[in-house]
Amino acid sequence: MATPTIRLGQPSGWKPGMTKHEQDDAAAPRLLIRSATEADEAHVSALWRASNLVTSYNDPSRDFHFARAKEGSDVLVGVDVDHAIVGSVMVGHDGHRGWIYYLASAPTHRNQGIGRSMVEAAEQWLRNKGVAKVMLLVRETNTQVVEFYTHLGFEPAPRVVMQKWLEEGDD
Numbered sequence: 364m365a366t367p368t369i370r371l372g373q374p375s376g377w378k379p380g381m382t383k384h385e386q387d388d389a390a391a392p393r394l395l396i397r398s399a400t401e402a403d404e405a406h407v408s409a410l411w412r413a414s415n416l417v418t419s420y421n422d423p424s425r426d427f428h429f430a431r432a433k434e435g436s437d438v439l440v441g442v443d444v445d446h447a448i449v450g451s452v453m454v455g456h457d458g459h460r461g462w463i464y465y466l467a468s469a470p471t472h473r474n475q476g477i478g479r480s481m482v483e484a485a486e487q488w489l490r491n492k493g494v495a496k497v498m499l500l501v502r503e504t505n506t507q508v509v510e511f512y513t514h515l516g517f518e519p520a521p522r523v524v525m526q527k528w529l530e531e532g533d534d
Contacts, residue, residue: 394450394477396484399431399438406448407440414467415505426465430455435492439484441468441477450477454485461489461497482515500524 399407408423417423430436436455443449449472453464463485468477489497499517501508 393444394480395442396439396450396480397442399427399440399451401431403438403440403448404428407438407451410448410451410467410469411465413470416465416467423465426453430464437488438465439481439488441481441484443472450481452481452485454488456489456492456494459494459496461485461492461494463497463499466499478511479515 404424404427407427408417411417411423427438430438430453433455435457436453438451438453440448441450447469449469450467452466455462455464463482466478466481466485468475468481486497498520499512501512
């Protein structure tokens with residue numbers, strides 16, 4: 364199991380002339396980012412569902428437990444001052460490249476820098492593992508997040524993604 368990643372966002376006031384990044388920091392609630400525990404599973408699964416990240420062929424509970432059980436992956440959660448889970452990200456690596464999955468911020472806490480903070484925590488988790496490159500996939504039906512990821516420095520990669528089901532399932 365990975366060691367917890369912690370980042371405390373320091374709330375401050377908005378000031379004229381602030382950059383978008385500075386505005387996000389000012390708006391962000393105080394956030395503790397840590398590795399998820401067994402007790403977090405129901406809350407994280409509910410967050411993923413509320414964020415429309417779950418499809419008919421994804422079992423969020425199974426994905427949560429699978430990621431936590433492996434050395435090369437983890438689920439990180441962002442907890443606010445009221446101890447509520449308001450953000451999450453699943454992160455892992457294959458020894459060559461890192462991957463981000465299930466990035467979510469609570470619908471009631473959007474546009475407060477939580478998503479950016481969760482991505483930064485996932486990137487730091489990967490750096491701590493010696494991974495130099497991070498990848499993510501966006502479903503073609505989820506186009507509204509492309510601008511978010513572009514703002515964070517991600518860019519489209521000219522690749523063909525192929526799949527083969529090893530268990531029964533369908534897209």
